[in-house]
Amino acid sequence: MNQLRVGMIGYKFMGKAHSNAYRTLPMFFPEAVKPEMAVLCGRDGQAVQRAAEQLGWRQYVTDWKELVARDDIDLIDINAPSDAHKEIALAAAKAGKHIFCEKPLALTLSDSREMLQAAEEAGVCHMVGFNYRFSPAVKLVKKLVESGRLGQIYHFRAWFLQDWILDPEFPLVWRLQKEIAGSGSHGDLGAHLIDLAHYLVGDISEVIGMSETFIKERPLADEMTGLSAKSSKGKDAPKGPVTVDDATLFLARFENGALGSFEATRFAAGHRSTNAFEINGSLGSVKFDFERMNELEVYFTSDDEDVQGFRRVVATDPAHAYAEAWWPPGHTLGFEHTFIHEVLELGEAISASRQPEPNFRDGVKCQAVLEAVERSVSERRWVDLSEM
Amino acid sequence: MNQLRVGMIGYKFMGKAHSNAYRTLPMFFPEAVKPEMAVLCGRDGQAVQRAAEQLGWRQYVTDWKELVARDDIDLIDINAPSDAHKEIALAAAKAGKHIFCEKPLALTLSDSREMLQAAEEAGVCHMVGFNYRFSPAVKLVKKLVESGRLGQIYHFRAWFLQDWILDPEFPLVWRLQKEIAGSGSHGDLGAHLIDLAHYLVGDISEVIGMSETFIKERPLADEMTGLSAKSSKGKDAPKGPVTVDDATLFLARFENGALGSFEATRFAAGHRSTNAFEINGSLGSVKFDFERMNELEVYFTSDDEDVQGFRRVVATDPAHAYAEAWWPPGHTLGFEHTFIHEVLELGEAISASRQPEPNFRDGVKCQAVLEAVERSVSERRWVDLSEM
């Protein structure tokens, strides 16, 4: 198999990122399976037509059920709002399609488990969109951890800081509504940190969290997407309740004994999108910040004693993942490249009839931690993951 | 009063820092009360004599009770190991001496309260050694917060990371023994973070923590101080149990609604002494790291929209605290300067017959949080500060 016929549902922020990935992959990874951008799906006919044209999709439809039913499609790519994930995924699995679903997998742990079960039973490949794993610098962390070059891991601390809703007049977009988004900063930002923790450190055994909604009410939006909106009526706009968390923090213990600290917030002035973590091991440490995604700071205890210090590694050398497909050393990549690498993994897995990583198991595992934290917040106690 | 006759107990790390502060103060702050380095006290006669000579103390004694009883002493400076603080402070208060006590004030909250009560009843000035308040950059944070330039505070996150006991063969110094040190990273490092939180954000209402001792046993030391030691017997050295925490993390809620995250560890490879915090408010943010103590990163939401970003302020301008007493702009200060400024405050307070800041009340407040965290760790639950 060297062609992958894709049907994609959703065409906003993530849809654009995925489309770009499908289009760009063959140019830089010519050995990879070539995605065919077959059909784009969205509810608003005019808008989806325009999007299909702009993003380079051959056809478009407005009914996802129709899309899922077609037999000229191999892969269903789901990046519609979170509340739509489950139903589509179940139908896609039933129709025997491979599935690439954006995170969070579903609004609840049980929904996500249902999705995993359906996909496993259908024998299809399933992937969940934790794209940050695919930064070359994060791949380098994985390699350092797995090879033992950092030794035993003692600490993982991570924070995903944004500030786009700091202004109390910013309107009530769908990402601030629990019934559509599931949760706020926790599921949107914290989910990425949790997946990175799983990927790089291991499973989490127990958690305790704290959550807050600083601004309880916001102006209703006239028109909106998940990230932006306009509210034409200014100060007099009618308001609605914010039903998700503005910030969620939690402490965690990993099964291997490491200690974890996690913070997700949309109220950190000056941080447009600081997705950062640090790992401390017995033989070394690493620091990563997605705002400088090409860089990794690395420390080794074995360095000569007069020149010990964090090294700023720019992960664009031939020794780094993906780098040779791109530009010469020192010529950096951007946010969108994580999706191109993600789609590369997806294609390779489908070709090889194996599950891609991360897949729905990872999505479920992440959801379990998300919900355990939520339970710990509402019950004000430590929650063991075995409860979930 | 323009002379302050000091008797100091202890002459190791902190004793050296205090001695340097007393000696240097008059040269750079000529208007300040001039400390007279009168008497140094330590148990080992030969060692204290040598220290007195080196550090510039006029006399020395080996019995602190004798020192406290002298009537030619105005101030007792206590920087002996933590388990000795209480008894000395009570005696000093009884003798009507002003007291400058290193942190942590005592091994327990109740001890520290007893010390506060004794000092208050005696009507003496009392100060506790939270020296990090006295970095010019921290003073700038205080000014920004108090003047409202950061707006309402939403987040405080802080970490004090060290790595000096990362090696499992590092011996069992007194700082790793509960009966002398009280606690490990928590009381030693976390205490500073808690005091900064109190100083900059406000009172804490509830906490929940997590603690770990990664290395449970260590070689006994032949000879030791708090920070370093030698164990001559190598791998065959007899071992003893580490009875304090290697790392303690906790979440906190402040009375003003801000969320706090705290981490203290001695197992963060590559961090010799990273004492860092960030504050996010509705109008701006600040970031501080003591390894770059002259710098403060500051962000304002009110900056022009095309040039918004964290500013790296080097706090050595005339507009910054203490700066004019030192060198021209851009000529930086070091760790020891925090003590000089601390002693400046102490002298000003004694002159003006007011309490210095921070004083024993701050020490008690810090101890209350430390113990609340310890209780939350052992009882695995949120602890409200009103319980303490």
Add this chain to the structure above:
Amino acid sequence: MNQLRVGMIGYKFMGKAHSNAYRTLPMFFPEAVKPEMAVLCGRDGQAVQRAAEQLGWRQYVTDWKELVARDDIDLIDINAPSDAHKEIALAAAKAGKHIFCEKPLALTLSDSREMLQAAEEAGVCHMVGFNYRFSPAVKLVKKLVESGRLGQIYHFRAWFLQDWILDPEFPLVWRLQKEIAGSGSHGDLGAHLIDLAHYLVGDISEVIGMSETFIKERPLADEMTGLSAKSSKGKDAPKGPVTVDDATLFLARFENGALGSFEATRFAAGHRSTNAFEINGSLGSVKFDFERMNELEVYFTSDDEDVQGFRRVVATDPAHAYAEAWWPPGHTLGFEHTFIHEVLELGEAISASRQPEPNFRDGVKCQAVLEAVERSVSERRWVDLSEM
């Protein structure tokens, strides 16, 4: 006109970057002229066929003269080795094609002038590939300078540091041969700095330089491109002379009185591709480093005196050039985006029947400075640009 039929000559490093730009442009800038990737040209039939397929070109040819003669082509894109630029450009101009030529425009100033004259006489649009102008952060510098927010410019200092030929065993690729490359670090790296200086500060009036070839001989390569090569024979490989500069530095005086310092080297260990500059004006300063291309450090003298400092602006906000076409704030761009923005300008200019910026005039102006520096090196004296 909303379609631009492109014929491109060359398909290595720059050809890949241009191809990606043509392909990606319509997805993110749907209002822009849509480039049609019509014909790719290269001498090696098999290789160019493979490249055309991988990079997405509809057809391929092996003779550039044939390409230039076709009447279904609007634009000739020249990214073949530098020694081929002139002949192709002259032919393209004669054939009435718009021209997009990589830098350096030609091997000599007189050649580049001939190219400019031919293009002007033919009335075609001409662009030269100084892609770094198209970083959003560089566009922000331009805006700050032009609007007067930095005041009168006093200093421009710039350095382009690489280390890819540091190893004396690195073979003699074409970029190290004067007859093909024209010059070494000077024309390859320094040219970008000179163009940025022209763009951001203004014209240069006089220069004096210093040049060095640290490694005089290198192994002959079996097989090579401009940037990499293999030499199968190891230490015994026959060697040939390096005929270009490894490093060139020069001082410059600008017509507006500013002082400039320029350094280009391929011998700066640890610098994969540090393309950095700083500008100091009477009202502020900026610092840029392409390894962190999304960031600009900006300082204003008008900031409140207690919070003056360089701001780290991440140029991904709606207020920044191009940003809204891409991702939400804080989601960064990479090296290749400069080419997409460059092609956007090219298309807009052709549509509007104006010259794009930078065009051959800028290429000539840059070449004049390059040659003035070379003359100053060989004659060991200041060279006034009016001489050139």
Add this chain to the structure above:
Amino acid sequence: MNQLRVGMIGYKFMGKAHSNAYRTLPMFFPEAVKPEMAVLCGRDGQAVQRAAEQLGWRQYVTDWKELVARDDIDLIDINAPSDAHKEIALAAAKAGKHIFCEKPLALTLSDSREMLQAAEEAGVCHMVGFNYRFSPAVKLVKKLVESGRLGQIYHFRAWFLQDWILDPEFPLVWRLQKEIAGSGSHGDLGAHLIDLAHYLVGDISEVIGMSETFIKERPLADEMTGLSAKSSKGKDAPKGPVTVDDATLFLARFENGALGSFEATRFAAGHRSTNAFEINGSLGSVKFDFERMNELEVYFTSDDEDVQGFRRVVATDPAHAYAEAWWPPGHTLGFEHTFIHEVLELGEAISASRQPEPNFRDGVKCQAVLEAVERSVSERRWVDLSEM
């Protein structure tokens, strides 16, 4: 000899730094020769008396000739304005005193040679105050270079950037007057860079420079020191000509083949005192910036290929120069510590009857480069150091 009786002339910025060094040395380096702060000298009786008291000098005098003539003085410390250095140094040498003279040694090369000759003939120890050599991080550079760990040196680039006279209304202090200061940014700031180049890279063989005075006239000061002044008359203040350079840049070739680039300016907005350099060698590189004086960035080509990058070394470990005398690792030093280490070297040299480093030879060598640059500026040509 374990006592060094010091007579010091001057008590402003440098006098304060030296006084602090003499006072602090014995506390942290108890094995060192103990300086006795015997006599302070200044022209203004009242002011010098006040300064002697504040800075801790036992006596004071107003006539430096009287001071030099005393036989209870071992060392004459000269930190008066630059135009006074020569006469005092000659007299001190004649009187058989050791001499510690601030930089620049003299206003001219021939004066500085006369001083060197006088000191050599008198057989006294002589030191020149290039204090930046004494940063632990700079000592680490020296060690790396000398041990060959950076390999052959290809590049040295350095810049000393300040902004304290950026405002055209800043008055005409003595540092802006050629007859007192000798030169402007060149001798004040550039001199430090030249000395570091000599110390770390080696001798310079030829130079060419460029100089500018951006603001030609400034208000006369009512009252002034070298760095600050007040001009009471505001806009109407009478003005006088600035007779020194605001900025001087030069290129240099070292005898060992390395290329050098130097820039000194007082017109770099945002730079209070950025004294920075970078060295690139065949095996590695280092970067230093005095605003972060405790840090050194170090790169080695021999690092594993997937973790190559500049290490941020905080030079406060036991493996670093001076560190054990101070605080635990990670507790940083400031500007003033360079002087303490400088005085340590001075004392050790005098004790051992050897010349301290840097001494008048280094001062002369620096002066030769300064003057060669000035000549190259006025004659607009390369100047070989053998001419000087």
